[in-house]
Amino acid sequence: MFDFHKNHKVLVIAALVGFVTLSFIVAVFPAYQMQDVQPLPQQPAMTENEREGLNIYIREGCVSCHTQQVRNIEMDNMWGDRPSIPSDYYYSKERMGVWRQSPSLLGSERTGPDLTNIGKRQPSIDWHLLHLYNPRSVVGQSIMPSYPWLFEIMDSNAVTGDEKVVNLPDAFAPPPGKIVIAKEEALQLVAYLQSLQQTSLPDGREEKFIPALESKQMSDTPEGNDTNSLNGENLYLQTCAVCHQDNGKGVAGAFPPLAGSEIVNDKDPELMIKIILQGYDARSEFATMQAFADQLSDAEIAAIATHERTSWGNTGSKVTEEDVRKIREYINKDLNP
């Protein structure tokens, strides 16, 4: 009966049944079970515009370099506040119509940064447009492709005022008399990127990351919470350098320089810390700066501010965690008297 080597029918049927059975166990049933997912209570549904942006994201193959999953291990903490859970993908991973399936957003390679939380990390529309038009205009060492076909170069006279103009630094600007404006597609893609924000879990529950460097932490000095243990330069590179650049010189026309800045070099760091905590939109020639109060701890802000005030020829004093804490309390009191 089981003479596989003589009976081709039995052989083929056994191979088929075996494979189908195993496939159901390991793929079809688990996948089917994963359909039964609800969105988080506060999770916003995708708007039509954002969904169009997602389509462009898929069309241009962004998924081949950008992941959208925060794994439950320590090193992924920089990409989100908590590990990703199935509900996070409730709206974004719907089937894209008759011809195309649900987008493969989780990705398998991180040639570029993870984008799970990019909307929180980098909310500025101007930054995104510059970055899409030519990534090297804001991140000098980037190897991301440019997407000029999402933009249009037109005569500056022809501009009616409804268009979104992209103010490029000189090295990347079009010839005089011309101007770069963002097509609708670019704006939709940016709308999608801005919508990528982790929703916090209800009842303030926290999902834990699996720590990696326990032995390293134990080997630290007892006063491990000291500002000194945080690497201000590293934090600056992670959080601030995409706009203000790693040399602190900013991007002319978009992001102001920190090197030689009056605010940064001021003896009293109060204004500087306030800007970091609350954001800044006082100067029309530059893009808006977001608030970092929710993203960075007092110690981290102190480390970053210290790094900024003592690098690139700046001569400011060091900032302590205590300074930041006081100003944060003061602001909170101001907002909720």
Next chain:
Amino acid sequence: MDYSRQIFILSLFFLPLTAVAQTTTVNSENWITSPGIIGTLVLVFIVIFIAVLIFMARLNSYVKLLKHRQIEKKNLAFNEELLALQEEDIDIILQQRKSGLKYRLKGTELGSDQGAVDEKGLIGRVTHEPENPLFDEKKKTPLGIETPDALKKIVTYYLGASVFWLVFGTLVGQYVGMKFLWPEMDHFSWLSFGRLRPVHTNAVFWGWASLAMIGLGYFVIARTSNAKIHSYGSAWWTWRLINLAVLLGTLSLMSGINNGGGEYREYTWPVMLLFAIGLVITFWNFYKTIASRKIADIYVSNWYMLAALIWTTVLAIIGYMPFFSDGLGETVIQGYYMHQGVGMWFMTFTLGLIYYYLPSSLNKPIYSYSLGVLAFWTQMLFYTMIGTHHFVFSPLPWWLQTTAIVFSAGMFIPVVAGTTNFLMTMRGSWSHISKSYVLPFFLVGVIFYFVGSTQGSVQAFRFTNYVWHFTDFNVAHSHMTMYGIITFILWACIYTILPKLTGKEPPQVLVGAHFWMAFIGLFAYMVSLMVGGTYKGLSWIEGNAFLNSVILMKPYWLWRAIGGSLMFTSHLVFAYNFYIMVNKRKSVEPMRVSQVGQVNN
């Protein structure tokens, strides 16, 4: 810095322990996943498994008994027929037997005292310099195998199309690889990185490897079944369908229409449907050919090839079905699909090809048929279960990840069985490697089969995955397997069979150039990305800014591009060799079918 790195590496080894400690909480909810329960279940499963085995053995022997009785009956009938024979008939039979026994050889059948003259033109080429130190004269292929012209044409056309897709696909790959160094190379949307990357992978998958495999498979199936191909016409239909699928797929990907970005699943379903129909037709054609075989046994090659065709059809159906692919269901299917695409299609089919072409090129039987059968069933059992190891630490269910990791380790069984089988087949023929231009390709392919597969299993473990996942190490692994195993074996098979079919051999220097450029290129490619990928992972773990990991990769990407250029150049040489082998003009006349048996080892 160095000190902390050492500590990190040490802690890496304990990571699995901490991971377990972190996630296992002792409460009644998780009882099913506790190690004790799982262990018990596994043990019970073993008992059930053995019970089923015993039951099946009993059933099998009962069915055999029934068959045996039938045969006895037939024998009885035959005996009675003998008894009923007439005297005259018996006399005739006895007379024939007597004359047979009296027959004696004359002594002149094989040779005589005449001087040596090459009357039949057996000697193809005369050299005055047999000891050339640089280009050792390789043995000529024993030319000519009696093959129907229709089959020759099919094999040649499948291989021809596959060579085209190889050159095209790797040209795209090379271009994409260079974009890591010069992101501003062009500004055409159709040539942007995100769109070209899937063009590269799909063209070499469905165009190059698939067409080459099916073409080579047609020859094996006819040869090992000692039968004619069931339908030549349907072979041509598959050829058209697959080429059309890759062509349409390439154009649609470049224009920005893709299925959602899941790797190797980028073609939309109408395009992949063409490919799947081609597979089903091929399966039916293979199946009918094997069914009409003139020998009792099904050669083990055919097991692998038939199974690969069925499994891949099932895979395409599951991969493209909409019912269970919203949300993370898509991710489960993606892990399953992309791993099985490699494991159940390319690896399984190629193994089938090795089981024929390796012994055939050594002119000896395979070492062990049973090891081949063991590897076959374990391939199905273990390979199918491991897809989710592409999503370790992801939001997919933890049990699914664990299953994938456990079965990844199980992959050692088919891999070791296969490797042992191939190496033992080669044993005793090592001297042939220096004399043959085919065997080095086989040897590299077989070694990579062991190294690449084992490395893949090891990479699935949680602590290695921790460092390497998401880095360029993955790209190194996929090239080590799809190129080091599949492509090298396919080349070996092509160089084995094509000269025999067409009667024309490629220049040996150029085969050597092809081999060495491809091998060195692959090595440079692989090692640079493995080293770079490891540094990248370590940089992430240390919490450095992300951009640092991009900057540190630049020299490694340069080496990758250099390796890639060598690989691509070798493909051009290969394409030229292919042209020489199939070119209609200047055929080597003297060597013909009847001499096959006379070429010594």
